[in-house]
Each structure stands twice: as structure tokens, then as C-alpha cells.
Amino acid sequence: MPSCRKRQARSPTRTGEAMNAPFPLTDEETVELGALNESVGFMLRMTQTRAYDQFFRDFAGTDVRPGEYTVLQVVGMNPGLKQGSLARTLNIKPAHMTKLVQRLVRAGYLKRTVPPEDRRSVRLALTQAGQAHVDRHHARFLSVHRAERIGLTDAENATLLALLKKLSFNEDPECP
Amino acid sequence: MPSCRKRQARSPTRTGEAMNAPFPLTDEETVELGALNESVGFMLRMTQTRAYDQFFRDFAGTDVRPGEYTVLQVVGMNPGLKQGSLARTLNIKPAHMTKLVQRLVRAGYLKRTVPPEDRRSVRLALTQAGQAHVDRHHARFLSVHRAERIGLTDAENATLLALLKKLSFNEDPECP
DNA sequence: TATTGTTATACTCTATAACTATA
DNA sequence: TATAGTTATAGAGTATAACAATA
Known part of the structure; x- marks a missing residue:
């Protein structure tokens, strides 16, 4: 690829x-x-x-793919996260999130829990294998875009991240 | 959407x-x-x-879509551009570019020419309708991400563009 | 033989709407 | 009636390989 x-x-x-x-x-x-x-x-x-x-x-x-790894990483940081919150946070459509989660459950990395306080919803957590998977690839994931790899200085890298973050979490003026 | x-x-x-x-x-x-x-x-x-x-x-x-508009814009800037050069420049796979071009030809925006000096290749140019289409939407295209629209100052916007450009046109160290 | 573009196939991501089961 | 998630379907983008015509 x-x-x-x-x-x-x-x-x-x-x-x-x-x-x-x-x-x-x-x-x-x-x-x-x-x-x-x-x-x-x-x-x-x-x-x-x-x-x-x-x-x-x-x-x-x-077998690591960016979307899947991101999901696992975020679930690992937020055990018990609701599937909908995860979808909104990562800007992934609910229908797509369903399929993503199904794949990761089938792979043995995620487990789903239907909580008694709202039985419509689904809470997600890593299995042991899921946590191991995240841990195993964590360093490599971070190194993919280390500054020197992508031709930026550390300072440029920090500036870029800050600007992207600002862009990403700004409320859209057109969106009420 | x-x-x-x-x-x-x-x-x-x-x-x-x-x-x-x-x-x-x-x-x-x-x-x-x-x-x-x-x-x-x-x-x-x-x-x-x-x-x-x-x-x-x-x-x-x-009916404007980002990929299509970008293609038309670049062809407008570079009349007679070869389809392969266009694909490499925009990081679009040849197979996909073929379909994109077919759609734009069918829409009446692009014309294809097989040049006598290399009859394997295809050179692209805008039709009159294509040029009109580009002109009609040019201002709006530029305004989509004007600094104030996306919550950045002009200076931040310039910095961001410079960093992205640097990132984008750096040769990849892993790519010989 | 290598290159330009095409066709065909498949998979991912996205968009949408209709559906269920709960609330 | 509204919400959380699912299913189904379609479209766009991409990857890949096999192919035709030409160089």
C-alpha cells in the first residue's frame, strides 16, 4: 500500500x-x-x-489498522466508555462504529457490556488480549510520526499539533 | 452529510x-x-x-465534490497535463483517476487528447464549461477554510499551511 | 521489456434510512 | 416521543492484479 x-x-x-x-x-x-x-x-x-x-x-x-488501533487505544484510556460517546469523539458514524466494534469483539480485543441503568446502550472495555495488543504496538504507533521521521523539528512538530488541535476542537461557527 | x-x-x-x-x-x-x-x-x-x-x-x-474540483482546478492551471502526472501530483491511484476523469468528461468539464508523440498517454484540458465551472466556484472554494472560518488568526493559518506544505513535500526517508 | 492507462475485483469508510429495544 | 444501537444498501476512495496498446 x-x-x-x-x-x-x-x-x-x-x-x-x-x-x-x-x-x-x-x-x-x-x-x-x-x-x-x-x-x-x-x-x-x-x-x-x-x-x-x-x-x-x-x-x-x-493486522494493525489506524481506525481499529485508535478505538482500542481510546477504550483502553476510558474503560466502560459508551459506544456512542466513542463514535462522537472519534467522528465515526454509529453504523460504522457498530461494524468496527463487531470486528474487534470477534478478534477478541474488545468486550461489550449492556449496563443495567440503560439497557439500550453498550459499554466497551478491552479484554486482556486487547490490552496486550495496545501495549505491544504502542511504541511503534507513537514513533510513526515522530518529528524527525516527518522532517520537522521538535518545535515545528509541537506547533503543528497545537494548531491542529485548535482546529479540531473549535466549535464550528456554522453549527449551532 | x-x-x-x-x-x-x-x-x-x-x-x-x-x-x-x-x-x-x-x-x-x-x-x-x-x-x-x-x-x-x-x-x-x-x-x-x-x-x-x-x-x-x-x-x-x-454537485461540487472536493476531489473533482481539485482535479479541474489543477488541470485548469496546467492545460495539457498528462493524466499520470495529475494522479501522482494529487496522490490519487491511476485506476481511480481513470474513473474520476471519465465522470468529468461525461459531465462535459474535461476533454482528453491522445498526443501523437506518445499514444499511450492522455493529456487533459478543461472544456469551456469546465473553465466556467471552476470560475463559478473558485471564490467559495477558497473561502471554505479562510482563517476566521476555522478559528485561527491569519498568522496561525499561514504557519499551519507552511508546516503542512513542508510535511507534504518532504521526501520520505524510508522511500528510496 | 517497461510504461500509460484501463478494467475488474474487493475492501474500507461514509451516508442514509428503516428498524429494535429500550427509555 | 426520543434515544442507543443495529441492519441494510449504496456510494466514494483505495489497493491490487491482470490486461491492451504503445514505446
Whole structure:
């Protein structure tokens, strides 16, 4: 799943190699992004796909996937968490969360409890195997995006995290 | 598609409302994220899903989608771009790019040209309708993530963009 | 042989609505 | 009537491999 493509953006240099080409030919692989360079949404998408690539490269050969590991990690931090709270926190739709949880229960990592005080709801906790799984991969999970791995200084990394956090937990002005 | 969920993280306050509950109950909806708070990959995912929500809210009622608009925008900036270059630049897999392009050709926004100098390849350009489409939605596309919309100052926004760009265009040390 | 793009298949994530069982 | 979760279905994105045409 990795994709070690060489990319390169910017630098509007033209080559003269095809003067009468039907298009003003640019240097192949040198692509002008224009206004996209100023779009937070676009840049988030670009960086996120890179982060995914790096994750799958680091966890190649294991059955660890980002969504599942995140769920296990959060349940581990919050034993007895309600499935709905988990879904809202991680911005995962209830229908999808149901399937995710079913998979993790089947894998033996999660256990579900229907609490007597509200028998509609489901509380989640790690099994022993689930806790072991989280522990086993914890260090690797944290190292995936260590600053030096991704080409940032520690200070830049801290700034980036702070800005992303601010973005992520801001209430949306359009959302009443 | 929006999801105006209230989220809240952090603050490990416990409520005492169920002393003998099977789990150390936390305040509902107050979820501890632990190490995930330091994970760039996790935070990128959280912010990107928010950015998507905001995009679809702003473009509700139109047929504009982020991936398609990005493709049209980039082709507009680079007329005659080869389909493969476009795919590599935007980190989109060739198989997916084929379908994206087919859809945009069918919508009348893109035209394909097989150049005589390499008849395996395909060069892309906007049709008049495609250019009009890009122009019509350009301002809105840029406004989706304007600093004030997302709760950052202009300076923070610039810093964030610079860091994301650095992240995005860094060669991966693991990728030879 | 290698490259460009296409087709086909499958799996993940997402969106939506209809459903159940509780409250 | 509202809420928590489930089921079912569909769509979009992605990964992979096999393929055609061309280089």
C-alpha cells in the first residue's frame, strides 16, 4: 500500500522542447497547484494520505489498522466508555462504529457490556488480549510520526499539533 | 452529510454518580485521548474529517465534490497535463483517476487528447464549461477554510499551511 | 521489456434510512 | 416521543492484479 512516488510541485518553469505543441507544455511532473497551495483543506488531505502511507509501511506485516488501533487505544484510556460517546469523539458514524466494534469483539480485543441503568446502550472495555495488543504496538504507533521521521523539528512538530488541535476542537461557527 | 456533533476532549474529571459501577465512570462525553493527542497522524485525521464536513456544508445543493474540483482546478492551471502526472501530483491511484476523469468528461468539464508523440498517454484540458465551472466556484472554494472560518488568526493559518506544505513535500526517508 | 492507462475485483469508510429495544 | 444501537444498501476512495496498446 505504500506509494513511493516522486512528487514535485511549483516552479512554473517551461521547457522549450515542443514549441508547437497543442498545449504550453510544462516540465513533466512539475505541476502548478495555484490556489490549492493556500487551501487548508487540500493540504490536510495531502498530508493525511502521506501519514496513512507511512502508517501502513510501519505496520506492514501486522493486522494493525489506524481506525481499529485508535478505538482500542481510546477504550483502553476510558474503560466502560459508551459506544456512542466513542463514535462522537472519534467522528465515526454509529453504523460504522457498530461494524468496527463487531470486528474487534470477534478478534477478541474488545468486550461489550449492556449496563443495567440503560439497557439500550453498550459499554466497551478491552479484554486482556486487547490490552496486550495496545501495549505491544504502542511504541511503534507513537514513533510513526515522530518529528524527525516527518522532517520537522521538535518545535515545528509541537506547533503543528497545537494548531491542529485548535482546529479540531473549535466549535464550528456554522453549527449551532 | 454535515455532522454537528458536540465533541469535547480531555479534562479527566470523574463524576461520583455511580460509585459502584463496574467501571470508573467518566463524565459522559468527556473522553480522554491520551497519547493520541501527540499523534500527528491522528490529529490530521480529525481535522481532515472536519474540513470535509465544512466543505460539504458550504457546497450543499451543488454537485461540487472536493476531489473533482481539485482535479479541474489543477488541470485548469496546467492545460495539457498528462493524466499520470495529475494522479501522482494529487496522490490519487491511476485506476481511480481513470474513473474520476471519465465522470468529468461525461459531465462535459474535461476533454482528453491522445498526443501523437506518445499514444499511450492522455493529456487533459478543461472544456469551456469546465473553465466556467471552476470560475463559478473558485471564490467559495477558497473561502471554505479562510482563517476566521476555522478559528485561527491569519498568522496561525499561514504557519499551519507552511508546516503542512513542508510535511507534504518532504521526501520520505524510508522511500528510496 | 517497461510504461500509460484501463478494467475488474474487493475492501474500507461514509451516508442514509428503516428498524429494535429500550427509555 | 426520543434515544442507543443495529441492519441494510449504496456510494466514494483505495489497493491490487491482470490486461491492451504503445514505446
